[in-house]
Amino acid sequence: MSLSFTRSTKTSRIAAVVALILAAVLIATPFWGSTATEQLFGQMMIYIALASLWNLLAGYTGLVSVGQQAYVGLGVYIMVSVTIYLGIHPYFAIPMAGLAAALISMPVAKLVFRLQGAYFAIGTWVVAEVFRLISAQLGSVGLGGGSGTSIPTRVMQTLAPDKFWREASIYWLALLLGLGALALVYGLLRSRIGLALTAIRDSEVASSSLGVNIDRIKYAVYVITAAITAMVGALVALQKIRVSPNAAFSVNDYTAIVIFIVVIGGIGTIEGPIIGTIVYFFLREYFADLGAIYLMILGVIAIVMMLVAPKGIWGYVAQRWQITLFPTGYVVKEEKP
Amino acid sequence: MSEIILNVEKLEAWYGDAKVLHGLSFALKKGEVLALIGSNGAGKSTLLKSIVGLLPKKTGTITFNGARTDHLAANDIVAKGVALVPEGRRLFPSLSVEENLILGGQVKRKGPWNLAEIYNLFPILGEKRGVPATSLSGGQQQMVAIGRGLMSNPDLILLDELSLGLAPIVIKDIYALLPKIVGNGVSAILVEQDVNRALASAQHFLCMQEGRISLAGAPKAYSKDQISAAYFGM
Amino acid sequence: MVWVDIITQGILVGGLYALFAAGLSLIFGVMRLVNIAHGDMIVAVAYLAFVIVKATGLHPLASLILVIPIAMMVGYALQRGILNRTLGKDILPPLLVTFGLSVIIQNGLLQIFTADNRKLQAGALETGSFPILPGVDIGYLPLLQFVVAIAVIAGLQYLFYKTALGRAFRATSDDAETAQLMGLDKRKVYAWAMALCFAVIAIAGVFLGVRTNFDPAIGPGRLIFGFEAVIIGGLGNLWGTLIGGVILGVAQGIGAQINPGAQELAGHLIFLAVLAFRPTGLFPRMQG
Numbered sequence: 101m102s103l104s105f106t107r108s109t110k111t112s113r114i115a116a117v118v119a120l121i122l123a124a125v126l127i128a129t130p131f132w133g134s135t136a137t138e139q140l141f142g143q144m145m146i147y148i149a150l151a152s153l154w155n156l157l158a159g160y161t162g163l164v165s166v167g168q169q170a171y172v173g174l175g176v177y178i179m180v181s182v183t184i185y186l187g188i189h190p191y192f193a194i195p196m197a198g199l200a201a202a203l204i205s206m207p208v209a210k211l212v213f214r215l216q217g218a219y220f221a222i223g224t225w226v227v228a229e230v231f232r233l234i235s236a237q238l239g240s241v242g243l244g245g246g247s248g249t250s251i252p253t254r255v256m257q258t259l260a261p262d263k264f265w266r267e268a269s270i271y272w273l274a275l276l277l278g279l280g281a282l283a284l285v286y287g288l289l290r291s292r293i294g295l296a297l298t299a300i301r302d303s304e305v306a307s308s309s310l311g312v313n314i315d316r317i318k319y320a321v322y323v324i325t326a327a328i329t330a331m332v333g334a335l336v337a338l339q340k341i342r343v344s345p346n347a348a349f350s351v352n353d354y355t356a357i358v359i360f361i362v363v364i365g366g367i368g369t370i371e372g373p374i375i376g377t378i379v380y381f382f383l384r385e386y387f388a389d390l391g392a393i394y395l396m397i398l399g400v401i402a403i404v405m406m407l408v409a410p411k412g413i414w415g416y417v418a419q420r421w422q423i424t425l426f427p428t429g430y431v432v433k434e435e436k437p
Numbered sequence: 438m439s440e441i442i443l444n445v446e447k448l449e450a451w452y453g454d455a456k457v458l459h460g461l462s463f464a465l466k467k468g469e470v471l472a473l474i475g476s477n478g479a480g481k482s483t484l485l486k487s488i489v490g491l492l493p494k495k496t497g498t499i500t501f502n503g504a505r506t507d508h509l510a511a512n513d514i515v516a517k518g519v520a521l522v523p524e525g526r527r528l529f530p531s532l533s534v535e536e537n538l539i540l541g542g543q544v545k546r547k548g549p550w551n552l553a554e555i556y557n558l559f560p561i562l563g564e565k566r567g568v569p570a571t572s573l574s575g576g577q578q579q580m581v582a583i584g585r586g587l588m589s590n591p592d593l594i595l596l597d598e599l600s601l602g603l604a605p606i607v608i609k610d611i612y613a614l615l616p617k618i619v620g621n622g623v624s625a626i627l628v629e630q631d632v633n634r635a636l637a638s639a640q641h642f643l644c645m646q647e648g649r650i651s652l653a654g655a656p657k658a659y660s661k662d663q664i665s666a667a668y669f670g671m
Numbered sequence: 672m673v674w675v676d677i678i679t680q681g682i683l684v685g686g687l688y689a690l691f692a693a694g695l696s697l698i699f700g701v702m703r704l705v706n707i708a709h710g711d712m713i714v715a716v717a718y719l720a721f722v723i724v725k726a727t728g729l730h731p732l733a734s735l736i737l738v739i740p741i742a743m744m745v746g747y748a749l750q751r752g753i754l755n756r757t758l759g760k761d762i763l764p765p766l767l768v769t770f771g772l773s774v775i776i777q778n779g780l781l782q783i784f785t786a787d788n789r790k791l792q793a794g795a796l797e798t799g800s801f802p803i804l805p806g807v808d809i810g811y812l813p814l815l816q817f818v819v820a821i822a823v824i825a826g827l828q829y830l831f832y833k834t835a836l837g838r839a840f841r842a843t844s845d846d847a848e849t850a851q852l853m854g855l856d857k858r859k860v861y862a863w864a865m866a867l868c869f870a871v872i873a874i875a876g877v878f879l880g881v882r883t884n885f886d887p888a889i890g891p892g893r894l895i896f897g898f899e900a901v902i903i904g905g906l907g908n909l910w911g912t913l914i915g916g917v918i919l920g921v922a923q924g925i926g927a928q929i930n931p932g933a934q935e936l937a938g939h940l941i942f943l944a945v946l947a948f949r950p951t952g953l954f955p956r957m958q959g
Binding site: 476490491510511512515516520521523527528529532534536539540541543544585589 | 835837842843845846849850851852856
């Protein structure tokens with residue numbers, strides 16, 4: 101009897117093909133879809149990115165942050181300030197936001213890592229509040245202070261001279277970030293780091309005794325997540341054009357909704373954030389008119405989910421039918437002679 | 438013919454998905470001491486935990502004082518007159534010696550044991566009553582644990598590894614007090630690594646091996662070799 | 672004298688922050704749970720008091736007679752019904768469930784009461800004050816609030832260390848499984864702890880409503896202040912929490928004096944400084 105070890109299953113191979121077709125369709129959206137569709141997909145990509153990153157942080161690394169909006173806002177303000185004051189092209193401002201966030205997140209991590217569990221969560225929230233309050237004080241530096249500011253038309257026009265290509269560019273950037281974040285998370289989880297994360301998730305004590313440097317891995321994941329989150333934030337600034345501290349650092353927009361998405365979709369799975377985003381936007385299409393009641397419904401769904409099906413939709417599906425679209429482990433097959 | 442105080446029938450128990458007890462059946466007479474011996478991992482502590490209700494996943498029946506208890510929560514079973522002196526003592530670090538004892542008597546049942554009697558039995562505890570319980574020596578902590586178990590005036594006391602981590606002379610002192618602990622018609626199941634001591638203290642014994650009973654009966658009825666064989670599963 | 676006044680007022684508001692924090696500290700001590708909706712519940716109580724005051728004409732502080740028992744019942748039911756099910760080794764369920772509760776409460780209040788500012792009127796108590804130094808007046812209300820905070824903390828300490836319920840709390844917190852062996856039902860113990868926490872929330876909520884304008888969105892801010900007071904003071908120490916609240920209040924007062932927009936920021940920066948240089952807080956008594 102000989103055994104073969106492969107990464108992929110039949111399901112995941114089919115999924116890969118479907119994904120390629122889907123990607124092609126998504127890339128072509130500016131040409132076949134309406135502006136509304138383009139904007140919707142663009143927003144969905146933003147949330148797929150944020151949710152995948154939060155999931156990596158909380159679901160895999162065990163760092164439950166309710167302060168990722170700190171880095172979204174940071175990205176927003178970097179985009180605004182470097183394009184206006186340093187005349188840098190928005191395309192370059194995005195990776196700059198990532199770099200700035202990576203650097204800033206390092207001392208932040210050193211601080212908040214002193215807290216554990218739920219206290220860590222609130223600590224990250226405090227950091228986000230600090231960022232928000234500081235940016236509200238930046239009125240004197242011409243960044244609009246509490247009431248915010250806008251990205252000037254001249255800057256927006258450097259993206260492309262006419263509206264169609266401008267919006268298409270922003271859309272393609274969103275697509276790039278969304279799929280890129282997914283790819284990053286997937287790649288990370290397939291690598292040695294991913295194996296270490298799974299080990300840590302199962303038992304910190306055991307994995308640490310095997311030489312897994314838990315602290316360094318947590319630190320690395322936190323910094324990487326912060327960087328990509330800020331890049332997403334930079335893009336959000338381009339999408340919205342008008343920025344303000346309360347909007348850029350909004351707990352509701354960049355943490356509550358993200359958590360909802362991940363919980364519904366399936367925490368600790370790669371597919372979960374995608375499913376959750378689809379569910380969230382579907383609900384939004386039809387129920388957002390209910391205003392506060394709509395948000396209450398989301399809250400109730402999230403709580404019921406946590407109590408009844410803590411693994412989320414995809415967690416349930418994956419367990420029931422034993423499928424994975426994004427395989428990170430190995431499948432052992434007996435090879436027939 | 439003295440009555441049966443505890444009847445266990447076809448008990449199977451799981452820790453999560455792992456089955457640890459495989460169809461145990463035995464009966465304990467009122468006022469008797471039953472020794473439970475076996476190597477590490479044989480399932481002795483698990484059996485005690487099942488009886489007192491700390492292991493929820495189980496099948497089979499446990500009847501105590503005529504009533505079924507296998508579906509009850511631990512706090513209810515304790516109220517009915519079962520006490521466990523846990524392996525490793527498990528004293529409450531945030532409580533003093535006296536508070537640990539008083540908590541043991543939270544369940545109010547009639548009987549000879551109260552705070553004064555416990556301090557009579559273990560005078561050193563009276564001296565250290567206000568001190569955090571876990572700051573005491575191993576032997577003294579064991580006294581607190583035993584006292585805590587007695588405070589609820591149980592009809593059945595389960596003693597799990599009394600000698601764990603204690604110096605020989607301390608073990609000797611504690612076992613010298615065993616008749617006082619299980620006097621007054623109290624029944625006991627005694628889990629003990631030291632086989633000789635266990636068998637010397639009991640009227641009957643059960644030998645467990647990998648979650649099953651490998652030998653049962655009166656200690657005098659078997660030779661050392663027979664008991665060894667049952668212990669090691671040969 | 673301006674600075675003495677600022678510091679005095681900061682100390683007094685520290686009492687209110689200690690009230691926010693006491694409930695958090697209690698629950699974390701007994702069951703290692705942090706209720707993200709804690710601040711929102713304080714605000715919800717303020718609204719409850721608002722409704723009761725409107726319906727009965729009672730003075731807000733007198734309304735506590737009704738507010739406290741109602742809040743305790745809600746807390747008991749919440750713990751027994753929902754939160755007990757989230758307790759376990761995983762930190763995510765309680766965190767996410769209480770986060771969901773936070774969203775629900777904020778939006779529920781928004782739906783019922785709108786985003787308008789409300790306030791509880793305490794009449795003469797609010798405006799009266801007496802001078803202790805030239806330029807330094809102590810208001811009746813802030814003083815009462817501080818005294819009540821001390822009384823609540825003293826009461827909680829007494830309950831924890833000198834009563835059977837407190838013994839049950841400490842034992843269950845130490846070792847929930849062995850506590851079962853003492854005949855304690857941990858579901859009930861946790862529910863009583865939450866009921867007690869809600870009694871403190873009730874007091875905090877009424878004092879909050881009397882002191883400032885409130886609206887559905889200010890809950891998270893109160894949670895953060897309570898949390899900061901706990902961390903600055905040191906985990907597991909209620910008196911430390913009072914000191915933490917005072918330090919926070921004073922820092923905020925000084926910040927406000929420098930720049931009106933910097934009030935909250937100053938508090939956060941002091942918190943971060945303590946986290947950087949004394950991560951276990953000033954008077955810690957237990958590990959997180």
